[in-house]
Amino acid sequence: MMLGRTLLLAAIAMVLHAAYSVYEHLSYLKALGKPEGTLPQDIVVEVIAAMFIGILGASLNNPQLKEITWRSEMKKRKMDEMDARPGFANYTHRGNSLFGVSK
């Protein structure tokens, strides 16, 4: 789904942006000389928002759901498939005469 994919991409972009902001903030603090400062609030909010949007996007971005019941699976099968018994198949039949090339 298009919506799922765009949301997922937006969430990834937000996480990358937040990561870069943290890096910038830390280098700013290092420049000021107090490297143990706390992280600004808005970066935390951005990361958490990215998580929720990412979850939403990942849930919507999925392939077509398939049925899980045996019933729906058996509906697609045919009698010949079920009774095929390939390990015991017979190869001494008239196929040679009917389809083979004449020597």
Add this chain to the structure above:
Amino acid sequence: MSASLSEALQKLANYRSKNSRESLRVFELGAPLLSNDKWMKQKGDGADSYTWLEQLALAAIDVGRTGVADKCIEILSAKFPESPRVDCLAGIYIEATESPEAALRYYQNLLEKDESNAAAWKRQISALRHLGKLDVAVDELSKFLDTYYTDLEGWLELADIYSTCGRYDHALESLQHAMLLAPQNPFYVLQAAETGYTLGDLPLAIKFFMTVVDMTTSDEEEKAGDSVPDGITLRAWFGVKQCTRGLLQDVRGTAYSNTKSRVSPPTAAHLALLDELSTERLLTAYSTSTSSTAKGICGRDALVRWLEGK
């Protein structure tokens, strides 16, 4: 060009997954690939990229092009020397080209070398059966199934051999083992129902037919009330109708009184209701053209005549 190669391999894989024996079609798809040699450059060196060769060899043997089969077996035995699977394939080639005794000697040889080669044992049993030695084949197959109980194919083959001889009671027993091993599969229940009906055990047959209907109809369809039976559900409804007819005619139960299963028949009231229900279901099936019956409704007159008869 590689698109058509992967497309062809995809179609072959499709045939493999369905166990379908479309030998001429497989041969037409696969033989050009073989002569082309381009498939060798495909990714993967494991067994998976070579399974289509086995499929092609079997299809070639089926349509009598033993040259192509020979070439496939050569490639496979060069790639996988001393493989039991390739040995079996070579055995099948011998079965098709030489006398059955030669094939039996070959399989005997294989089994002496390696006791645990189940596939070779299966081929030996198959060769014995198609040679005509049914009693030996049944003995060997019973021994095989004692050793490898969970081999579903083996139980089905045993049921088939017994059915062709008319020993429907033993066939029913084998099918019961098959049903134990694949409990979710309605096809084997249908086969057991029809075998039971042929045996004369109508209460068992009607019970199994109703089980098939139950397995193949979903609850939402039943509640909607306008579902049209098709596929094996329709076949099961035919079975129910035949059973109710037989049971209504044989009220005292003389025909099925000495069967092994001792299933009690439905009560008279239930029997009448089942009769009515199955008639209604059959008429619905032949009155509406579903999307699967593109030809439209045909056979309704014949059905009505059959329902009114007897």
